[in-house]
Amino acid sequence: MDERESGRLLGLHGVAPSYWTGGGGVGALAVHLTYEAGTDLRVRHFISATTSRDDAIDTKWNEVLADxxxxxxxxxxxxxxxxxxxxxxxxxxxxxxxxxxxQAMHHIETIAAILGI
Incomplete structure (x- = not known):
């Protein structure tokens, strides 16, 4: 078993003996935003068209932000x-x-605006 595999095993107290706080490159970049549709509250998912982990994250950001x-x-x-x-x-x-x-800020402020607070 290599070091990455052993990092997935739980230790004595239920905590992994080692773990990574980051990962590889980003696949698809996603942003989820809340909006009002009549009397409904909905979430719009914006997902980059570029999904390869090798592609620059700036490209993914540009796609999502344009959408x-x-x-x-x-x-x-x-x-x-x-x-x-x-x-x-x-x-x-x-x-x-x-x-x-x-995204969380947008959601909270959207809900506050809908509730009039």
Missing amino acids: MHAEASKFHATTGWGDFDHQRTSGAHTSLAGSKKQ
Whole structure:
């Protein structure tokens, strides 16, 4: 068994003896954004067309952000949305963790706007 395989085994207390906090290159890049559709609340999944782990993440970001921009009218203007739009215009893309934060911000602000708070 190699080191990666042994890292998947649980130790005495249920914690892996070793683990990796990162992985390989990104396959498909995905962003999930909440929007209002009549009386329904929906989530739109934006997924990059480029899916090879060998392709540059900036290419994937550009694809997703362009698709998001094309559907901008669906979404409430939130801080999270604004951050994504700034990335589209500036070309300075966030990390995957930063993206998740922006998605959560957008969701919370969207719900708050719908509830009027």
